[in-house]
Amino acid sequence: MKTIKSDNALVQHLVEDNLISYLDGELPRDEQEQARAHLESCWSCRTRLATRQNSVENFVRLRQEVLLPRQLPPEGPTLNLFRHRLDEHHDTHQTRPRLTVDLARLRTTLRSFVRRFESDRLAFLTSPTAIRTAVAIIAVAILVLIVFRSNRVTTVSANELIQRAIDAQTASLRATAQPVIHQRLQLQRITRTNQETVSWETWNDSINARFNEKCDDCPKEPASKARPDTPPSTSNSLIADLNAVLIANRMEARHPLSAISYQSWHDTLHGQQDEVSRTKLADGSGALILRTLPATPGSTGQITEANFVIRTNDWQPMELRLEVKSESGNQNYQLTAVLSEVISLTQVDPKIFGAASSTASSSQRTLGELEARNSKLETVLPVAPTTSTLAASAELEVEVLRLIHQAGADLGEQVTVHRTAGGPVKVSGIVETDQRKKAIVTALRSLAGNLAVRIDIQTVAEAVALQQSTTGRTKSSPIPEEQVAINREAIAAAPELRRHFQNDDQVREFAARMVSQSNSAMRHVYAMKRLAGQFSLEELRTMTPDAKNKWLALIRSHAGAYRKEAASIQGELRSIYPGASGTAADTTEMTDDASLVRAVNRLFELAANNDSAIRSSFAMSSANKTASVSSPHFWQSMKSAQALAAAISN
Amino acid sequence: MAGETVIALPQTTSLRSEHIRRGRDVKEVVNDLYRQLRAPLGAYVYHLAGSTRDAEDLVQIAFIQLFDHLERNEEIENLRAWLYRVVHNLAIDVARESERRSLLLQQWFVDRGALTPDSVESTEEELIRREQIENALASLNERERHALVLRAEGLSYQEIADILEISVKSVSVYLTRGLKKFESRHENNQK
Numbered sequence: 159m160k161t162i163k164s165d166n167a168l169v170q171h172l173v174e175d176n177l178i179s180y181l182d183g184e185l186p187r188d189e190q191e192q193a194r195a196h197l198e199s200c201w202s203c204r205t206r207l208a209t210r211q212n213s214v215e216n217f218v219r220l221r222q223e224v225l226l227p228r229q230l231p232p233e234g235p236t237l238n239l240f241r242h243r244l245d246e247h248h249d250t251h252q253t254r255p256r257l258t259v260d261l262a263r264l265r266t267t268l269r270s271f272v273r274r275f276e277s278d279r280l281a282f283l284t285s286p287t288a289i290r291t292a293v294a295i296i297a298v299a300i301l302v303l304i305v306f307r308s309n310r311v312t313t314v315s316a317n318e319l320i321q322r323a324i325d326a327q328t329a330s331l332r333a334t335a336q337p338v339i340h341q342r343l344q345l346q347r348i349t350r351t352n353q354e355t356v357s358w359e360t361w362n363d364s365i366n367a368r369f370n371e372k373c374d375d376c377p378k379e380p381a382s383k384a385r386p387d388t389p390p391s392t393s394n395s396l397i398a399d400l401n402a403v404l405i406a407n408r409m410e411a412r413h414p415l416s417a418i419s420y421q422s423w424h425d426t427l428h429g430q431q432d433e434v435s436r437t438k439l440a441d442g443s444g445a446l447i448l449r450t451l452p453a454t455p456g457s458t459g460q461i462t463e464a465n466f467v468i469r470t471n472d473w474q475p476m477e478l479r480l481e482v483k484s485e486s487g488n489q490n491y492q493l494t495a496v497l498s499e500v501i502s503l504t505q506v507d508p509k510i511f512g513a514a515s516s517t518a519s520s521s522q523r524t525l526g527e528l529e530a531r532n533s534k535l536e537t538v539l540p541v542a543p544t545t546s547t548l549a550a551s552a553e554l555e556v557e558v559l560r561l562i563h564q565a566g567a568d569l570g571e572q573v574t575v576h577r578t579a580g581g582p583v584k585v586s587g588i589v590e591t592d593q594r595k596k597a598i599v600t601a602l603r604s605l606a607g608n609l610a611v612r613i614d615i616q617t618v619a620e621a622v623a624l625q626q627s628t629t630g631r632t633k634s635s636p637i638p639e640e641q642v643a644i645n646r647e648a649i650a651a652a653p654e655l656r657r658h659f660q661n662d663d664q665v666r667e668f669a670a671r672m673v674s675q676s677n678s679a680m681r682h683v684y685a686m687k688r689l690a691g692q693f694s695l696e697e698l699r700t701m702t703p704d705a706k707n708k709w710l711a712l713i714r715s716h717a718g719a720y721r722k723e724a725a726s727i728q729g730e731l732r733s734i735y736p737g738a739s740g741t742a743a744d745t746t747e748m749t750d751d752a753s754l755v756r757a758v759n760r761l762f763e764l765a766a767n768n769d770s771a772i773r774s775s776f777a778m779s780s781a782n783k784t785a786s787v788s789s790p791h792f793w794q795s796m797k798s799a800q801a802l803a804a805a806i807s808n
Numbered sequence: 809m810a811g812e813t814v815i816a817l818p819q820t821t822s823l824r825s826e827h828i829r830r831g832r833d834v835k836e837v838v839n840d841l842y843r844q845l846r847a848p849l850g851a852y853v854y855h856l857a858g859s860t861r862d863a864e865d866l867v868q869i870a871f872i873q874l875f876d877h878l879e880r881n882e883e884i885e886n887l888r889a890w891l892y893r894v895v896h897n898l899a900i901d902v903a904r905e906s907e908r909r910s911l912l913l914q915q916w917f918v919d920r921g922a923l924t925p926d927s928v929e930s931t932e933e934e935l936i937r938r939e940q941i942e943n944a945l946a947s948l949n950e951r952e953r954h955a956l957v958l959r960a961e962g963l964s965y966q967e968i969a970d971i972l973e974i975s976v977k978s979v980s981v982y983l984t985r986g987l988k989k990f991e992s993r994h995e996n997n998q999k
Contacts, residue, residue, distance in 0.1 A: 177984070178980050178984050182959075213990070216991060217956065221960060236864060240846075243872065244838060245835070247872050248875070732897050732898075732901060737884070737890055739893055739973055740973060741969075741973040
């Protein structure tokens with residue numbers, strides 16, 4: 159028993175918190191007994207106990223007299239309201255497998271209905287045949303309604319449609335280890351006078367920023383004998399022209415038939431006209447067409463109309479039609495998916511991405527090669543010869559980090575900041591677009607001319623061009639036509655989700671949202687962990703207070719952002735697992751840099767666990783049978799991560 | 809009044825099977841439980857969500873979730889604690905979403921203003937008294953307030969710990985602190 163020891167060891171007074179526990183009978187049995195014995199002999203404790211009892215009575219009395227009355231709406235109407243609500247809920251949440259039950263219920267309802275009419279002795283309903291006919295008509299009408307409703311897809315807006323397609327893509331990428339997007343496309347160009355068609359096959363390894371393409375029926379052009387190893391711009395003129403159009407319109411040249419690409423163009427428009435309509439694909443499956451008409455008729459090379467076809471059962475983009483303004487009348491490009499799949503890098507013929515088959519070694523090598531060629535591509539602010547760089551301070555490094563953060567370039571893994579001992583701060587990375595590269599370089603403008611900062615940001619296109627020129631000739635070899643089916647059905651948490659949502663689309667949508675939200679939460683944790691590991695404890699100790707505060711603010715802002723994201727995820731999951739609970743582990747005190755860094759690393763571990771639990775529960779995969787997000791362990795970890803993030807951000 | 813009704817609840821639930829065996833519809837069971845428990849649960853949620861309408865709404869949502877649970881034949885170990893936990897979580901989410909917690913007091917008054925005219929006439933003295941108590945309660949921190957109100961609703965330390973996701977040991981700490989703060993604050997107000 160926790161007691162206060164006084165001079166006389168026998169007098170063991172009750173500690174403050176135990177008074178209430180004693181009154182509530184919540185002390186362990188032996189302690190309760192000891193306390194009782196002590197109280198009998200101790201006036202002082204008995205007085206304290208009485209005071210406590212008094213506060214309890216006081217609180218209860220005041221609460222009941224003053225706070226509780228008139229708080230709740232009157233009982234009668236509320237009970238009726240709830241009865242209705244429950245009925246309604248029950249009726250609308252019958253899942254389809256229960257249709258038979260539904261019909262039985264319907265029958266009984268109708269019977270009771272009929273009985274009521276009968277008891278009212280309504281003349282025209284007394285004939286049994288009339289009743290039966292009426293019942294049959296109503297039943298048929300209801301059935302028709304049910305069937306009609308279940309087939310109806312709620313209308314979606316352009317942005318929703320794009321977002322769903324992006325989420326679906328994200329989910330399938332997350333569900334695959336070392337994902338490579340493999341697409342076999344048919345590209346067609348129709349002008350007033352001409353029509354050309356080629357088959358275009360692409361492999362996109364987004365993790366290692368590698369890309370390759372193949373075109374079997376492309377007319378052979380004299381300059382390129384071995385097709386795959388020549389950069390896109392000099393290959394087939396049709397593909398090259400399309401690439402030019404895509405780049406001019408901010409679409410993704412390496413992944414044109416994707417929602418991300420469409421969105422990237424769509425985001426550049428203002429006052430455009432969007433229209434979503436329904437269609438059927440050749441194989442009979444349902445699809446939605448998003449038609450976008452930019453408000454202003456653009457200049458040559460600009461898209462004047464786009465049609466984007468997305469299959470509704472898996473939100474897979476199936477077709478992209480672009481009408482492009484050109485000097486000789488408009489040109490129509492049509493990209494159709496013959497095959498689109500996400501496969502693991504291990505399933506890709508090693509020859510496609512050069513000789514190395516393992517990701518780790520090949521990406522390292524690629525980076526090494528990029529480094530070796532840096533002198534060519536380095537975007538050196540004003541003129542800073544690479545030979546005469548100065549040693550950078552930790553403070554300068556913090557400033558660079560802060561600017562990068564301001565430009566939003568510290569999320570995701572694309573830009574790294576690295577300071578070598580006695581050398582400059584190097585900012586290197588590969589970003590998606592030229593525009594992005596400019597934005598980052600602009601953000602770092604205030605450091606222009608600083609010889610201790612070296613900036614090396616490449617666009618993906620530059621990196622690819624570089625890689626292709628350095629990896630040497632890739633032999634054109636037949637590519638195995640292996641198709642890997644993705645098991646779309648296996649979302650571990652699907653049983654729980656199905657109870658909550660009316661159809662599989664909603665289940666999928668929810669699952670994809672969870673995965674992508676968790677993904678975006680993780681980006682903050684990654685960024686935070688990187689920041690924490692950026693400096694040694696010694697550097698942190700000797701840093702100026704100003705720089706130190708900047709560094710702390712960055713870490714806090716990421717921790718805060720993570721907490722928000724995690725809270726929102728938790729809120730959504732609650733609706734699926736209403737009774738789930740977990741207790742946050744105690745957060746450790748953060749008194750110094752070392753403990754802060756430890757806390758950050760701990761948060762990283764927790765967050766990574768949560769993320770993997772969410773992914774294993776909601777991502778499509780054949781491996782998982784149970785949803786780990788339903789386990790108390792997950793909820794505990796979720797709570798702990800938020801508590802820790804809150805502690806760090808404060 | 810909720811406080812005076814002693815509700816005998818099955819602690820471990822084979823609730824569904826039992827009632828169903830007796831030929832009762834799950835819906836009826838849930839309606840009955842709702843009638844019995846809406847007041848204490850509502851009073852608790854009120855402290856968190858800040859408005860009576862939200863409170864009633866959240867309590868109803870909790871019972872609808874209970875219905876789904878029973879329909880699926882899922883076990884609930886301790887029905888009362890389960891319900892409190894669900895409404896607690898719902899209320900916290902709502903409160904967080906709208907950042908309403910800081911406005912708790914104002915909301916409280918707005919609500920009361922709306923309710924006062926058609927209910928019993930309050931004397932000015934009564935209003936002042938109410939305000940003092942509300943202020944006293946608002947001076948507690950969240951955990952203290954939650955623990956105190958849950959305890960006043962008759963929940964055990966273990967149940968409170970489960971709902972608030974804290975350790976059993978800290979329940980007594982929060983209760984003690986809460987009672988002390990409430991009392992000293994209330995006394996100050998009266999002076």
